[in-house]
Amino acid sequence: MTTGGANVSVDQAKLVLNSFAAIFQNNLTSAELVTWRKFDNEMNDRNALTVVEQVVPRYLVTHTTNGVNNLTTNDVQNTVFGSQQYKIQDVFGSSMGWQDFVKIRDLGAARESEALKGAALNLAEQIDAYILGFAVEASNNWLGTPGDPVSAYNDVASGYTRLKEEGVEDTDLRAVLSYYDRQALGANIINMQGIASGGSGSSFSQGNASMANAGEGIYRKGFSGAIDGIPTMFTQQLPTLALGSRNAADTAMNGANQYSDYASVAIASGPGLFLTQTINMTVGTGTETVSDGEVFTIANVFAWDNRLQAQLPHLQQFRVIGNYTAVSGVVAAMTIFPAIVVQNASPSGSDFNTISNNTANATVNSIPGSTAAVTFLGTASASVRQRALLSKDAIVVNTADLIMPATGIGSRKSLTKVPISVRMWQNSVFNTGEHQVRFDVALSANVVDRRRIVRINGSTGTDV
Numbered sequence: 001m002t003t004g005g006a007n008v009s010v011d012q013a014k015l016v017l018n019s020f021a022a023i024f025q026n027n028l029t030s031a032e033l034v035t036w037r038k039f040d041n042e043m044n045d046r047n048a049l050t051v052v053e054q055v056v057p058r059y060l061v062t063h064t065t066n067g068v069n070n071l072t073t074n075d076v077q078n079t080v081f082g083s084q085q086y087k088i089q090d091v092f093g094s095s096m097g098w099q100d101f102v103k104i105r106d107l108g109a110a111r112e113s114e115a116l117k118g119a120a121l122n123l124a125e126q127i128d129a130y131i132l133g134f135a136v137e138a139s140n141n142w143l144g145t146p147g148d149p150v151s152a153y154n155d156v157a158s159g160y161t162r163l164k165e166e167g168v169e170d171t172d173l174r175a176v177l178s179y180y181d182r183q184a185l186g187a188n189i190i191n192m193q194g195i196a197s198g199g200s201g202s203s204f205s206q207g208n209a210s211m212a213n214a215g216e217g218i219y220r221k222g223f224s225g226a227i228d229g230i231p232t233m234f235t236q237q238l239p240t241l242a243l244g245s246r247n248a249a250d251t252a253m254n255g256a257n258q259y260s261d262y263a264s265v266a267i268a269s270g271p272g273l274f275l276t277q278t279i280n281m282t283v284g285t286g287t288e289t290v291s292d293g294e295v296f297t298i299a300n301v302f303a304w305d306n307r308l309q310a311q312l313p314h315l316q317q318f319r320v321i322g323n324y325t326a327v328s329g330v331v332a333a334m335t336i337f338p339a340i341v342v343q344n345a346s347p348s349g350s351d352f353n354t355i356s357n358n359t360a361n362a363t364v365n366s367i368p369g370s371t372a373a374v375t376f377l378g379t380a381s382a383s384v385r386q387r388a389l390l391s392k393d394a395i396v397v398n399t400a401d402l403i404m405p406a407t408g409i410g411s412r413k414s415l416t417k418v419p420i421s422v423r424m425w426q427n428s429v430f431n432t433g434e435h436q437v438r439f440d441v442a443l444s445a446n447v448v449d450r451r452r453i454v455r456i457n458g459s460t461g462t463d464v
Contacts, residue, residue, distance in 0.1 A: 013409070013411060016101060016116065017412075020119065024422060024439075025416070025417055028124045029128050030127065030131040030397075031417055032174075032231075033395075034392060034445070035448070036396070037397070038398070038400065038419035038420065039398060042400060042401050050088075052083050052268075053086065055084055055266065057080055058360040080266050080357045082267060082275070084268050084271075084274040084447070084448065085268045085269075085274075085446075086396060086446040088400050088442060090130075090444045091441070091442050092123060092126055092441050092442075093439060093440040094119040094123040095119065095436065095437060096115045096116060101426075123439065128237055129237040129239075131445050132176060132239065135176075135394070135395045135453065136386050136387070136455060137241060137292075137293040137386065138272075140317050141453070142456075143158050143456050144459050145457055146379075146384040148458040148460065149178070149184045149457070150177055150181040150185065152460070155458045155459070156230070158456070159389040160230070163452070165305065166451040166454075167307055171391075172393065173391055173392075174230065174231055174389070174392060175227055175230045176232075176233050176389075177235075177387045178234065178235065178236065179234050179235070179236060181458075182234045185227075230389065238385050238387060239385070239386060240385045241291065241293050241294070242381075243291055243376070243378045243379070243384065244289035244290040244324075244376075244381070245284075245288045246288050246376055247284035247285070248380065251282065251283050251296070251373070252281070252282045252372060253280075253281060253298060253369065253370060253371060253374060254330055254370075255279075255370055256370035257367065259277075259339075259347055259364075259367050259368070260341055260347065261346055261357070261358055262339075262341050262360075263354065264277075272321070275337060275338045275339050275363075276321060276335050276336060277335070277340065279333075279336055281331050281374060282329055282330050282331075283326050283329060284326055286328070286329060287327070288326045289326070290320055290324045290334065291320065291323055292322050292323050293320065294320045294376055296320070297316065297374070297375050298318070298372050298374055299369070299373040299374075300315075300368075301364050301368050302365045303315065303316040303363070304316070304343055306361060306362045309359070316364045319337045319450065320335070320336060321335040321336065321337060322335050338363040340363065340367075341361055341362050342362060342364055342367050343358065343359045343365060344359050344362075345358065384457075386455045386457065387455065388453055388454065389454050390452060390453040393452065394448055394450070394452035395445055395446070395447060395453075397443050397444070398443065399419055399420040399441070399443040401423075402440055402441070402442050405427070407427060408426050408428065409425070410423060420443060422439055
């Protein structure tokens with residue numbers, strides 16, 4: 001076709017799209033951080049796609065001595081199938097000037113086009129920031145002092161320990177840290193002390209010079225992509241969480257018997273809502289706020305290992321899902337993960353099946369007190385940057401081909417490293433004669449299991 005005095009051939013358009021897709025794919029750093037899955041159907045502006053996948057059931061195992069378990073009184077445990085929802089509803093797009101587009105007539109011009117590079121890089125950067133932010137903030141477990149840099153091996157090791165307590169396998173673990181963490185870890189190697197307070201990178205204690213090489217075995221790989229064998233990404237795109245204004249002096253449970261049967265929380269009512277419930281909580285005396293992604297503990301409510309059927313040594317951590325504003329200091333129906341499923345207890349009765357399923361899927365050791373103290377992580381109203389360790393299968397990025405446009409010229413290119421396609425759309429505005437070209441992809445990040453992620457921070461110094 002002839003547009004704007006330039007003849008754009010089919011081969012030329014294909015060259016531009018292929019070059020854009022290659023640059024975009026090679027700069028999508030989150031590609032190896034999470035799992036990717038493509039839907040078969042096309043996505044348009046009206047059919048946001050949703051799929052439901054089954055969560056594997058768990059069973060209570062009995063142990064008898066010198067005989068078999070008598071099922072006369074206690075019937076066979078019913079199977080409770082859980083489910084998680086995954087949805088694709090987001091479209092990311094970038095565009096470039098038409099004059100820059102028509103200049104790209106051969107492979108050399110494509111390689112040299114700063115406009116093409118900029119459009120592809122900007123798209124990759126925005127998608128990376130979206131996926132990193134979603135993945136890092138999905139977890140309920142959060143260790144260290146929110147906002148502090150990771151500056152010691154133990155900061156990372158404690159995150160690994162928490163993942164193992166949650167039953168996460170070593171396969172495909174990833175660490176996501178900031179470049180400042182890289183600097184702080186380097187100072188720790190040299191000085192054996194880590195960073196001093198202030199966090200500006202200018203005040204590191206000198207430590208014992210005779211021990212300067214002692215840390216090399218632990219961190220040597222840290223600057224080539226791994227810490228203690230865990231592949232590590234250093235990035236400037238870590239999410240910052242603005243904490244709510246909840247008042248630490250007042251935060252407490254508001255009401256008795258705020259716990260659930262597993263069967264009532266096993267079926268997700270929406271994306272990311274498997275094993276969630278709502279609770280009432282006092283967070284102040286007025287219109288205090290609680291932010292999506294915040295984490296809290298409840299006094300005397302410890303995490304429960306439903307594989308070992310034993311209490312873990314730390315209080316269970318709960319993640320807030322959604323943003324809330326209190327009315328007269330109380331937040332009603334706050335959604336949290338995980339649901340409070342108590343071993344050997346049920347809010348609805350004491351029948352064998354309910355108790356067995358609750359015990360097999362328990363998240364805590366005991367029922368919260370009606371006014372049990374609640375402790376939020378982080379200082380109220382602060383903004384804190386989080387890091388994370390995660391299993392690659394904790395988050396799935398669902399993708400779909402975008403529908404081809406009804407006007408103009410559309411084409412698609414599938415990437416080779418991740419199951420995603422880029423749609424290029426060339427269009428002209430009839431009234432003005434303006435020519436346009438845009439590039440779009442459809443994808444949404446979804447939670448598979450929040451317990452396969454742990455947020456980490458350090459405990460020394462101030463972040464930058």
